[in-house]
Amino acid sequence: MVSIARKNLFEDLPRFLVAQAGIMFAVSLVTIQTGILEGFTGSTTQLIDSTTADLWVADVEMVHLELTKSLLFRQVNIAQKVDGVQKAEPLIMGGGLWLTNIGQLTPLRTFGFDPEGELFRPQTTAGSLRDLKQPYTVMVDESKLNSLNVQIGGSAQIRSLPAKLVAITQNTQSIASSSVVFTSLENANAYIYSAFSSKLDCKLEEEGVNCTTIYEKSDKADSFELAENLETPEPLSSTDAIAYILIKAKPGQDLEVLKQKLEAALPGTRAYTTAQMSKKTKDFWKKRTGVGFILGLGATVGVIVGMVIVGQILYTSVSDHIKEFGTLKAMGAPDGVIYGAIVEQSLWMAILGYIPSMVLCLGLSYWALATEGVIILITPLSAVGIFAITVVMCVGAALFAIQKVTRVDPAIVFKA
Secondary structure (H helix, E strand, C coil): CHHHHHHHHHCCHHHHHHHHHHHHHHHHHHHHHHHHHHHHHHHCCHHHHHCCCCEEEEECCCCECCECCCEECHHHHHHHCCCCEEEEEEEEEEEEEEECCCCCEEEEEEEEECCCCCCCCCCEEEECHHHHHCCCEEEEEHHHHHHHCCCCCCEEEECCEEEEEEEEECCCCCCCCCEEEEEEHHHHHHHHHCCCCCCCCHHHHHHCCCCCCCEEECCCCCCEEECCCCCCCCCCCCCCEECEEEEEECCCCCHHHHHHHHHHHCCCEEEEEHHHHHHHHHHHHHHCCCHHHHHHHHHHHHHHHHHHHHHHHHHHHHHHCHHHHHHHHHCCCCHHHHHHHHHHHHHHHHHHHHHHHHHHHHHHHHHHHHHHCCCCCCCHHHHHHHHHHHHHHHHHHHHHHHHHHHCCCHHHHHCC
């Protein structure tokens, strides 16, 4: 029966190639859609998962990492004094606009942290976190260098303030977020609450808005330089806004107990473990937005298209060899043997369609991450799951062809 399955499969090469193209399309669509969904949700929690914090203290109305109400800087000191807390560090978050030296605008998400802290330390691929202690210096993800039109040592502008790139990180950029910029607490506070630049707002002067120049363009380099009258960012005051308080618990401390203590000491807040914070953010993007539905729908369409194509090919193949199957039945071959040949043919189609499509998807995921910073996450577990879907898809399609053989009359071999 193996020879029959293979003979039917490779007898008509153009038909075989069409079938494999259909399977490759279906498998690729399912792989990419599920990979984008997992990569998308995973990218939204990269910053959370990369920290060494045991707990995140947030406003009680926090929705996900980038959607929360502000806390006050003085609450960090309160948290530090809670029994069971070893370390408490603030994290600032806010929006902004990036202006390149050629006048290109890009929306930003600015994160401010203590470069000398222990709990939030993005890994650098160039430069040092200590360099962020300098006034108006920033770090960005390497995937955003092209879109921000800047290289290390170069400068741009965030709202009204200069921004010199002194360090580069990686695997910190969420697909769902604007370009992420990291800097010190003082710099972040200045960037987030500064006015827009005179260059950005030159059109506003026509509307009566007074624009004060606090940067100047260097004649020696195509970048922004600090103006002499620009003040150094001031340290945070007790009433300055922060987004989160990161907590490191003392060894042996029960986190659930510590959460209750923190929430009691800081009314209007809620404490989350890192895992809970990550899950809350992922659940938001999967359940409260249309992302999960759209990508899941695309994967479903891929499976349906694959089943239709494979089913059509197998049905046609069986129809073309109906006399051969009738001969086997006339010779007394059991139905299980005949059906097995059709199922085996579908399994060969699944394997030969799955392998090249998975290679293609792995190459595409590498290219997307390297050039666009888009994560198409294909794990060994997901690859095995997609292979199982491919097999079910092809075997399911084979059932349509089997229905044709079921109704075959062995006497057909004696008809002219």
